[in-house]
Amino acid sequence: MATTGRQLRPLDEREMSAWHALIRAHNRVVRKLEAELEAEHGLTLPGYEVLAHLSEAPGEQLRMSELAQHAVLTPSGLTRLVDKLTREGLVRRDKCSADARVVYAVLTPQGRRRLEAAYPTHLRGVREHLIDALTPTQQEALSDALGELSGICRAALAEAAAGCEVTPREVTQREVTQREVTQREEAEAALAAAPRTT
Amino acid sequence: MATTGRQLRPLDEREMSAWHALIRAHNRVVRKLEAELEAEHGLTLPGYEVLAHLSEAPGEQLRMSELAQHAVLTPSGLTRLVDKLTREGLVRRDKCSADARVVYAVLTPQGRRRLEAAYPTHLRGVREHLIDALTPTQQEALSDALGELSGICRAALAEAAAGCEVTPREVTQREVTQREVTQREEAEAALAAAPRTT
DNA sequence: AGGTATTCCTTGCACATGCAAATACCTACC
């Protein structure tokens, strides 16, 4: 194997094992979960995630950009997915009165029902294929190792807006304004108790 | 949230964190690695994996079915990928003289060169985006937790044919025959030192 | 020997998704 000018140490057995384990386990878990969700509820995993995140959001709505981050999709990918979910009546789009660029994705009652129906399947699948196969220590270790890696820390899961990735810097007027807009929108939309899921 | 007849306990914070960490970390690592491999070498990650596994096999060839398992693809998916790699001259197909159903995928010299060129990029990427971000303890834990899950244990990485998943049962004549065939083929093909990679 | 079940690989078809570009809008700064 050629070595370039920059000396890189080949992966040792432990390292290679970790790498392969990530790839293989992910593939296995996701494929199984997807098959079950698809067969029983006609949902893809990202589709489920979108519904779930919307159900947890104030007013059951999220900006497309926010939702894309939550669902681990590119903006483009989310647009397609929301297109599809909209065709199926599970989601609808809404404009933002304060910023004409922004589009909200909103969970529909039908989408809520689909999500509720799929929740036990999803939970059972995640448990069966991942969580219950691990000891609490392993779960902790997994979360510890991969959590940092994935660009979020655990605290950020609860407070997405104040993620620990935020580096100390000036808070721009833009951010203040957006925060105000978001808070205003949330206050207006805070009329439905967001059911908890995933 | 509806509860079905089968009571499932919702994921607690630790469990959910582990689940999300797996999804997000995998996405992040793979996306970055893919972008680099594609930009610098015109290879997808599965494409790289195929070349790598072939280079490590006796005679630099593997049955399509074996290769599909190694590359974590369905037979169908592997067929398409090998189609593509064949068009690019990186891989060629070979018949099996002992079993007319079997097709071998064989690494070409051009494929070898591509792999060698891409190896440092891949290694650097895996290190930078995954391995070097973890402590050895975390790597171990990751491999420990996900290794079992992914249906292989660490020993099986070195001895793929005798995977620890093998349950005690009768060895059928079919398996004996296939083993003999494989050994014969390997003996015939064992004329090139398989360069080590990944 | 003949019939059936299983294996191996490929193909038809459909779907999901990302990159790059385009368009419209918003904010900060002069």
Next chain:
DNA sequence: GGTAGGTATTTGCATGTGCAAGGAATACCT
């Protein structure tokens, strides 16, 4: 007030991959 730069979303295009089915070959059983 005007402009440059940045943001948000969508669209054109291309690519990769899996399910289900099909066809050929092989193994197993009677």
